[in-house]
Amino acid sequence: MKLYVSNKRETPRMFDNGVMEFFSRTHWSVPLWFFVPIVISFVALGVLRGSFTIPQHIGLLLAGLFIWTLTEYVLHRFVFHYEPRTDWGRKFHWMFHGVHHDYPSDPLRLVMVPSVSLPLGGLFFLLFYVALGDPSVFPFSAGFFIGYLFYDITHYAVHHFPIKGKLFGTLRELHMRHHFQQPDRGFGVSSPMWDHVFRTSMLRERSRVSESSNDELNANS
Numbered sequence: 001m002k003l004y005v006s007n008k009r010e011t012p013r014m015f016d017n018g019v020m021e022f023f024s025r026t027h028w029s030v031p032l033w034f035f036v037p038i039v040i041s042f043v044a045l046g047v048l049r050g051s052f053t054i055p056q057h058i059g060l061l062l063a064g065l066f067i068w069t070l071t072e073y074v075l076h077r078f079v080f081h082y083e084p085r086t087d088w089g090r091k092f093h094w095m096f097h098g099v100h101h102d103y104p105s106d107p108l109r110l111v112m113v114p115s116v117s118l119p120l121g122g123l124f125f126l127l128f129y130v131a132l133g134d135p136s137v138f139p140f141s142a143g144f145f146i147g148y149l150f151y152d153i154t155h156y157a158v159h160h161f162p163i164k165g166k167l168f169g170t171l172r173e174l175h176m177r178h179h180f181q182q183p184d185r186g187f188g189v190s191s192p193m194w195d196h197v198f199r200t201s202m203l204r205e206r207s208r209v210s211e212s213s214n215d216e217l218n219a220n221s
Helices: 018-023 030-049 055-080 087-102 114-132 137-160 170-181 193-197 211-217
Strands: none
Touching: 030 055, 030 114, 030 137, 055 137, 055 193, 114 137, 137 170
């Protein structure tokens, strides 16, 4: 069964309103413009306002990165792949994730638009601030946003570059299989760890991988 509308490098129109349509499209580099300065500022604030040792600072960064991997999995599995029952719910879902599965090679709807990523990032920062306080929140959040950037850029790369190798080649294969073979599995984009933990890893039966699926898997190579 075909699981997409078009695998060509095209961007379907989402809104009649030109302004809304413009802001629904995002170049892959836009998250870097916003979040790299945020990460640098948070690392600096952690150093200036805290009395952490270097291992403590690195530990908080890694803890934030770890929490991102779980957040990515939960969002992708339970929010992005939630199936609404109402017409307006299905339309809203299509706008923030369904369109990506219908047009997986669309280069302008692969990374999160700033109108979503910045408020969402602010919300997570507030949650972390309540949980950790000042100044621990800064290196922890820096690690969390580093994880987000790795996710967004990796997501673009696995769709548009024929990347190979043990790490990125595996991530690309798993994500392409999520799109073209098993959309109910393989929710980790930047890491397959939580798919193993929650038993949603890709099934490896060779019989499920048809010749046509292999063609789709390599469509962007």
